[in-house]
Amino acid sequence: xxxxxxxxxxxxxxxxxVTISCSGSSSNIGSNYVYWxxxxxxxxxxxxxxxxxxxxxxxxxxxxGSKSGTSASLAISGLRSEDEADYYCATWDDxxxxxxxxxxxxxx
Amino acid sequence: xxxxxxxxxxxxxxxxxxxxTCAVSGGSISSYNWWCWVRQxxxxxxxxxxxxxxxxxxxxxxxxxxxxxxSVDESTNQFSLKVxxxxxxxxxxxxxxRGGTGWIDPWGQGTLVTVS
Numbered sequence: 001x002x003x004x005x006x007x008x009x010x011x012x013x014x015x016x017x018v019t020i021s022c023s024g025s026s027s028n029i030g031s032n033y034v035y036w037x038x039x040x041x042x043x044x045x046x047x048x049x050x051x052x053x054x055x056x057x058x059x060x061x062x063x064x065g066s067k068s069g070t071s072a073s074l075a076i077s078g079l080r081s082e083d084e085a086d087y088y089c090a091t092w093d094d095x096x097x098x099x100x101x102x103x104x105x106x107x108x
Numbered sequence: 109x110x111x112x113x114x115x116x117x118x119x120x121x122x123x124x125x126x127x128x129t130c131a132v133s134g135g136s137i138s139s140y141n142w143w144c145w146v147r148q149x150x151x152x153x154x155x156x157x158x159x160x161x162x163x164x165x166x167x168x169x170x171x172x173x174x175x176x177x178x179s180v181d182e183s184t185n186q187f188s189l190k191v192x193x194x195x196x197x198x199x200x201x202x203x204x205x206r207g208g209t210g211w212i213d214p215w216g217q218g219t220l221v222t223v224s
Contacts, residue, residue, distance in 0.1 A: 032210070033210065035210045045146075045154065045203070047214075050213075088153065090154075090212070091210050096167055097212075099156060102154070
């Protein structure tokens with residue numbers, strides 16, 4: 001049981017916009033930055049969003065992050081087949097990092 | 109640009125100790141703050157194991173704290189992980205990475221450790 005709650009799966013068609021939610025509490029999301037990671041099949045995770053809504057260099061602006069209270073969201077617009085992957089949120093909680101359970105994005 | 113590479117035995121016996129090393133290249137381990145380990149059981153999600161500052165300070169996952177030890181060797185630009193009293197539940201791909209407080213980037217390619 002993960003401290004951060006994500007939907008197990010989401011899906012969308014090419015060009016569509018999808019969102020992935022990450023729900024936490026006041027001790028984690030409510031008081032710390034949220035990070036998002038993308039894990040393509042068979043590869044290591046990659047940092048996608050840092051400090052709630054910042055994109056590392058090289059990450060397309062189709063990916064955006066937001067946070068409100070104790071919940072955060074990752075939005076992917078203009079969905080592409082190569083976005084099919086697992087997505088994880090993460091944050092700090094009482095001197096350790098916690099991850100969400102992960103969301104599998106399927107591009108139909 | 110910093111790159112990380114995990115190394116260590118791929119098979120560990122139950123009740124034994126899992127030992128992994130992460131070699132850092134493209135930069136000095138002392139130039140950055142925190143270094144961490146994350147694991148992923150087959151077909152499951154990510155689990156943060158812990159982090160170590162280049163000076164040696166550590167933070168561990170409370171669920172693993174009693175069995176985990178991390179260390180850093182600035183002379184060889186490496187950091188290490190030990191997990192004692194392993195069981196089948198410790199079977200996972202183990203990743204080393206740079207980062208602390210949740211900001212983890214970049215990651216090593218990962219190494220599968222099987223407990224059997």
